[in-house]
Amino acid sequence: MLEIISGSSVKKLDTDFITEKGITSHRLMENAALAFCDWFEENYHRNDKVGIFCGPGNNGGDGLAIARLLWRKGYDIIVFLVGDTEKASADCRLNRELLPDKLPAISMSSDDIAHMEFDLNVVVDAMLGIGVNRPLAGDFLNMVVKLNDLSNVRKVAVDIPTGLPADECLQGEALKADVTVSFQYPKFSLMFPEHAGYVGVLHVVGIGIGNKFMRQFTESKYYLQPSDISKRHLNFSRFAHKGDFGRVLLVGGSYGSIGAVRMSAEAALRTGSGLATCFVPACGVDVIQASLPEVQVISSSGEKRLCWDEGDMGVNRFDAVGIGPGMGGSAETVTFLESFLNVYKGPKVIDADAINILSNHKKLLNYLDKDAILTPHIKEFERLVGHCENHKQRLGKALEFSSEHSCVLVLKGAHTSISFPDGTQYFNSTGNKHMATGGAGDVLTGMITSFLGQGYGTKNAVLCGVFQHGLAGEIASEDKKRGTIATDIIQAIPKSYLQLNVD
Numbered sequence: 001m002l003e004i005i006s007g008s009s010v011k012k013l014d015t016d017f018i019t020e021k022g023i024t025s026h027r028l029m030e031n032a033a034l035a036f037c038d039w040f041e042e043n044y045h046r047n048d049k050v051g052i053f054c055g056p057g058n059n060g061g062d063g064l065a066i067a068r069l070l071w072r073k074g075y076d077i078i079v080f081l082v083g084d085t086e087k088a089s090a091d092c093r094l095n096r097e098l099l100p101d102k103l104p105a106i107s108m109s110s111d112d113i114a115h116m117e118f119d120l121n122v123v124v125d126a127m128l129g130i131g132v133n134r135p136l137a138g139d140f141l142n143m144v145v146k147l148n149d150l151s152n153v154r155k156v157a158v159d160i161p162t163g164l165p166a167d168e169c170l171q172g173e174a175l176k177a178d179v180t181v182s183f184q185y186p187k188f189s190l191m192f193p194e195h196a197g198y199v200g201v202l203h204v205v206g207i208g209i210g211n212k213f214m215r216q217f218t219e220s221k222y223y224l225q226p227s228d229i230s231k232r233h234l235n236f237s238r239f240a241h242k243g244d245f246g247r248v249l250l251v252g253g254s255y256g257s258i259g260a261v262r263m264s265a266e267a268a269l270r271t272g273s274g275l276a277t278c279f280v281p282a283c284g285v286d287v288i289q290a291s292l293p294e295v296q297v298i299s300s301s302g303e304k305r306l307c308w309d310e311g312d313m314g315v316n317r318f319d320a321v322g323i324g325p326g327m328g329g330s331a332e333t334v335t336f337l338e339s340f341l342n343v344y345k346g347p348k349v350i351d352a353d354a355i356n357i358l359s360n361h362k363k364l365l366n367y368l369d370k371d372a373i374l375t376p377h378i379k380e381f382e383r384l385v386g387h388c389e390n391h392k393q394r395l396g397k398a399l400e401f402s403s404e405h406s407c408v409l410v411l412k413g414a415h416t417s418i419s420f421p422d423g424t425q426y427f428n429s430t431g432n433k434h435m436a437t438g439g440a441g442d443v444l445t446g447m448i449t450s451f452l453g454q455g456y457g458t459k460n461a462v463l464c465g466v467f468q469h470g471l472a473g474e475i476a477s478e479d480k481k482r483g484t485i486a487t488d489i490i491q492a493i494p495k496s497y498l499q500l501n502v503d
């Protein structure tokens, strides 16, 4: 499990680590540079023309060490020094001295920056890292603006794009990287959607600081990795029968929106549910039975909208429930949801229109408990908790909501966050932009519900569901790119198990 820690903790952790290990800060920087170069070699050819832009701090020190190491490996490198070299940190100076004489290193004056012409395929940004303490101005700003204007040049940020603060929202400008290679721990601000255009694709590379050492710095924020997920999956014996894989109920749909709950049900089956049942308005029964023969259907007495009839409607025989997709928000549906939550006592995923109903009828929030998982996207979340200025505030409110209502809150988007009542917050590392397509959320609801029904505890169900949903999206979009649709994600769920080595 990778920890996400604040910029100030990163510095303290690095200092404590080198003291305890008896190594120099230069050695740790060399580890960081080596880790970056390993990643770089896998992704770029030696005939690429690489410009490495280095500032005066330790981020610049990393850049200079990277330049030396890549040059020795035969890359075509040119170094550009930006900022006041008089202010160079000790390790930056040392790496400057270690640059081979034949490696070109140019100190960039303001005039040079203004008139600079580029003949590069790859830009490595090591101007500023987590030490940035104010908005960019002067030479740094001018250089960043010039680099941002370059097209057909891949930009790779070392640790964090220049100008982006580690823990706060960006003020002013920052480098727009295609890829960010961050050291050991992803910085908090790399998770914010506002920063997506600056961070690009995020890779985290280890620099030798073990988890045991990091635990003392924990800020209860984690970045999910494949190895964290594989071990959370249950193993089923060869004697398992369909009852062991759980009986789940997917509740939703209204006239014109039956597909949503149908997709949840199919996703639940592809995730491994033994039996899936849909509870839909009468108009949805034939649609579901004709298009998904594996599911059973319960018809609500309402023709176009879900209506609650007498009694408990037998819903407690299900191991888990996913409720909300496509259900709409009519008065009958509000009554339906309230009756359902009043009667059904098992684990449940509450999604989409059901979340909007909770927002409009706050007394229904009293039905939330430790067995409830809410999965809003950003707009649904803000309907629930009110407007948020930025994602940092949103993440704080997600934790507050989870603690106040003792439920799990999944805030969907790039790096989906999962907040638990104990104050821990997990961030997803899978998924991509091609998953921003109608129905992707309904698929997630089906997947988490399926894991709950298979007997996974709430925590394992939600972490496995979110991670594997993103993974299935990546697999689905490999050859479909922006043509990916939600049912493609469902079809890719079995392959996501293969990638995680779970049978």
Ligand SMILES: NC(=O)C1=CN([C@@H]2O[C@H](COP(=O)(O)OP(=O)(O)OC[C@H]3O[C@@H](n4cnc5c(N)ncnc54)[C@H](OP(=O)(O)O)[C@@H]3O)[C@@H](O)[C@H]2O)[C@@H](O)CC1
Residues within 6 Å of the ligand: 011, 014, 015, 025, 028, 029, 032, 055, 056, 057, 058, 059, 060, 062, 083, 087, 089, 127, 128, 129, 130, 131, 132, 133, 134, 135, 136, 137, 140, 158, 159, 160, 183
């Ligand atoms: N052992 C370790 O710690 C390891 C650290 N590692 C690496 O170190 C990086 C952090 O290094 P760092 O702390 O030296 O900060 P860094 O980002 O280089 O910038 C500091 C310089 O910028 C200046 N400055 C600030 N804001 C500015 C602005 N807006 N505009 C202009 N100037 C500005 C500030 O000077 P100031 O003007 O504030 O006096 C100072 O000179 C980290 O991201 C990682 O890459 C890895 O090697 C692993 C081991």
Ligand SMILES: [K+]
Residues within 6 Å of the ligand: 059, 125, 126, 127, 128, 129, 157, 158, 159, 160, 161, 162
């Ligand atoms: K950087």
